[in-house]
Amino acid sequence: MLRNLLLMTGLGCCMAASAQFHTITPHAARYRIERVTQGTVGKTKEITEEAASAESSADTASMRKQWIDSYLSVSYPLKEIFVTSPFGVRTDPFTKKRRKHNGLDLKADRCETYAMMHGIVVKVGQDKVSGKYVTVRHGDFSVSYCHLSEWRVKKGDCVRPGEVVGISGNTGRSTGPHLHLTVRMGRRHIDPGVLLQFIDETRQQALEKLSDYNR
Ligand SMILES: [Zn+2]
Incomplete structure (x- = not known):
């Protein structure tokens, strides 16, 4: 033109x-x-x-x-992604009863845990269930990283994708070291697997386009 x-x-x-x-x-x-x-x-x-x-x-x-x-613009929450327990109804590891798992568990033992997108840290806390956790808000939804052994951010911090928010651990209601992710939109929990898939697709598409320019 x-x-x-x-x-x-x-x-x-x-x-x-x-x-x-x-x-x-x-x-x-x-x-x-x-x-x-x-x-x-x-x-x-x-x-x-x-x-x-x-x-x-x-x-x-x-x-x-x-x-x-x-x-x-996106980052996996860990260097290696291995789902040990998906989102949805499962047998609770503590009560052995059928119960909804409100997040997704990833294999991790004292691993650096990364913000998946640009966001603002809205909560850094600890309770009996989630243990040490960090919650990051990304626009309409928020992601919580639970059972951490260490926090690496504080409330109000602006985080970039890939920035370390904490170190995974085994705090709270947990049967072993792992990272429990929850994604919340309003009061509703949504499957973090959807977000992981979005990250995967975004990265794959970017890599394909970039390799086209290198030909
Ligand atoms: Zn879990």
Whole structure:
């Protein structure tokens, strides 16, 4: 689009220059007009191609940056993701009764735990059930990282995706070291697996696009 516009502007200038030569020097002008016109067209074309090429590499750089930003806009909560207990109804490990598991458990033993997206730390606390926990709000929903051994953020902190919010552990109502994630939208718990899938898809798509630019 910009390339076409530049080309049209360039040709417009040549036509104006030709008309001017015709008006001022009608006899000798024919040869000069041709030379000037050809020269001008040639130069205009060269500049246009350079501009188009600069524009195209600027576009590529901007698109690459966009996909890098997209990749970095999300983070897995741990270096390695291994689900040990999914969201939903299960046999409670303490009571052995059927009960809804309000989050998702990941294998982790004193591992760095990362914020999954940009957000604000809204709670840093400890109770008998969740143990040490950190809750980060991401727009409409919030994520709690539970059974931690250490907190690494404080209430009110703004966290980037991939920033360490705590170290996983075995505090609270837990039968062994693991990371329990809960995702809440209003009062409703939603499956953290959906968020993990979103992170996975966002990263995969960004990697595919970036590899296209490297071809
Ligand atoms: Zn759990």
